[in-house]
Amino acid sequence: MAWTVRSTQDVTYRVQQSESVFDPANDALASVAGLGRGSRRLVIVDRNVDRLYGEAIRAYFAAWTDTRPTFLVLEPDEAAKTSDALLLITRAAVRAGINRRSDPIVAIGGGVVTDLAGLAASLYRRGTPFVRIPTTLIGLVDASVGAKTAINFDGHKNRLGTYFPAAHTLLDRTLLTTLPARHIRNGLAEIIKMAVMKDAALFSLVEDEADALVTRRFDTPHAPEIIERSVTGMLEELEPNLWEHELKRLVDFGHTFSPVIEMHAAPELLHGEAVSIDMAFSCALAHENGLLGHEETLRVLRLLHRTGLPIRHAVCDLDLLRRGLDDATGHRDGHQHVPLPTGIGEATFVEDITTEDLKRAMAFLDAYAPATGGRTPALERDASAALETVAP
Ligand SMILES: NC(=O)c1ccc[n+]([C@@H]2O[C@H](COP(=O)([O-])OP(=O)(O)OC[C@H]3O[C@@H](n4cnc5c(N)ncnc54)[C@H](O)[C@@H]3O)[C@@H](O)[C@H]2O)c1
Structure with a gap:
């Protein structure tokens, strides 16, 4: 029986x-x-x-x-x-x-x-x-x-x-x-994630107020809509996949390389800071693979920079990034399923990223934001200096 x-x-x-x-x-x-x-x-x-x-x-x-x-x-x-x-x-x-x-x-x-x-x-x-x-x-x-x-x-x-x-x-x-500025930036990384993946209007709203959102702790004209759009976008992604049976997830943008970056830079980086570094690298990867245009790539890098988020870190060498991709593939049941932007607010999943692709993306990012070392303040300072070349 x-x-x-x-x-x-x-x-x-x-x-x-x-x-x-x-x-x-x-x-x-x-x-x-x-x-x-x-x-x-x-x-x-x-x-x-x-x-x-x-x-x-x-x-x-x-x-x-x-x-x-x-x-x-x-x-x-x-x-x-x-x-x-x-x-x-x-x-x-x-x-x-x-x-x-x-x-x-x-x-x-x-x-x-x-x-x-x-x-x-x-x-x-x-x-x-x-x-x-x-x-x-x-x-x-x-x-x-x-x-x-x-x-x-x-x-x-x-x-x-x-x-x-x-x-x-x-x-x-x-x-x-009452929240410290660094924790506002930390949350902004997750908002920018949703914006780049699926909401171009949200991206523009954050662009408009990038500095004020931090200095005025979300007491700005756009802040209510920014929170509303982020939560709506997040729930649209979560609701049909609450138990994560589907492993192709847009919300994983910024979460492919960031776990190993966060672990190796610990306790220096907050989660959102590691996500920011991952998003910058992922945009470079999308650019080098012909998925994301030059201007749009720079637009994302500029926004990360303006909000005071880091886009490079000294621990990010080729070995670590490769390990990050392999770990993520393990977590995604043997598939890369890497979400990459194809425009602001649009994305696709990529399954065939090679070590050569990672190398080219690193070179692209190096041209704009050389790898940095040291603690987070130094990181922010270096990132800001490096992004002078990006800013128009
Ligand atoms: N469950 C999920 O889906 C999910 C998603 C994202 C993150 N997380 C988890 O969330 C954690 C990170 O959350 P966090 O960034 O909120 O960190 P946190 O809870 O450590 O808070 C950050 C700091 O802010 C202080 N703080 C909190 N509210 C404050 C306020 N209003 N004014 C002044 N100070 C305040 C806290 O005391 C703390 O020092 C991680 O452990 C992460 O794994 C979970």
């Missing part, structure tokens, strides 16, 4: 914009977190976010429920994305006595906190709902939009994780006013 069990799972989640989410007059958070009399809630907050917004967050909960939530403040940054933090959240969930279905965990922070809280929520009683409020640009346009959760393990990034989207996500652009 043999039995075959077949079952499907419906996945529905909501991402919505809301400004000033911690203002007690704004009911968005109370509504998505189901706050009311006797609500027991576990609220997980990044330490820097707690320092800046902790008082407002506590006042918000005090205004909407008569029960004090259990707060867990987590250490910031990538090094905190560990199994220890995961167990800490689990202990706090037990202590808070949250119900399995009706007491969603609330996560407030950057990608580190929302990835951690999401993984904990997916494991706690095999799945407890959670809601998230991203507080970084990467969170707003990337980490808090999809379904992936993760922690780092044994020196490997995001090695343990699940697909478990938050039931509700609130995007509040005003939280970016």
Whole structure:
């Protein structure tokens, strides 16, 4: 006798914009977190976010429920994305006595906190709902939009994780006013990724305000539309492929060579900075293979430069780039599936990149932005000097 069990799972989640989410007059958070009399809630907050917004967050909960939530403040940054933090959240969930279905965990922070809280929520009683409020640009346009959760393990990034989207996500652009400039640029890399792959209008909007977006922390006329278009574009790509069964993904632009670059330059480069270097190299590759015109290639390089993102790094030698391509091919089930632009807002997948192609792309980029070494400030300085030759 043999039995075959077949079952499907419906996945529905909501991402919505809301400004000033911690203002007690704004009911968005109370509504998505189901706050009311006797609500027991576990609220997980990044330490820097707690320092800046902790008082407002506590006042918000005090205004909407008569029960004090259990707060867990987590250490910031990538090094905190560990199994220890995961167990800490689990202990706090037990202590808070949250119900399995009706007491969603609330996560407030950057990608580190929302990835951690999401993984904990997916494991706690095999799945407890959670809601998230991203507080970084990467969170707003990337980490808090999809379904992936993760922690780092044994020196490997995001090695343990699940697909478990938050039931509700609130995007509040005003939280970016306190974010350090480097983290704004970090998020801009993912926005430029979406723009180059599929949204020429988004590219122009970012071009128009490249400097102001950083200096004014997204408090600019185009900022709401830039965030809206990025999230829409991202969700269009994710929704039909939430579990990544299809490995030809436009959102992998900038993510072919960047994992090895990030690993070898660690801890110097942020993720978005490595993605930027990958995007610059990928554009050079597209140019050298006759896919992307000269002017359009320079347009992308110029925009990366103007936002203050690096486009070269000393670790990027031919060996490393070849290894990056081979690793990516492994991850993509034996196919290169490298997304390359064919214009601004248009792309194709390439399957036959050779070492010779990599060499020519490196030479192209060298002509505009010689490889640099040293730390990120030096990198930015060098990139800016090098791009003088690119700028008209
Ligand atoms: N799940 C996904 O699909 C996905 C997608 C992209 C990235 N990620 C993950 O996201 C992580 C990176 O996220 P990140 O860039 O948000 O990093 P992060 O969470 O480490 O936050 C960056 C820094 O900003 C601080 N911060 C956060 N909000 C702030 C605010 N409003 N004002 C001032 N400071 C603030 C934090 O304390 C931290 O020091 C990585 O671990 C990455 O793997 C996940």
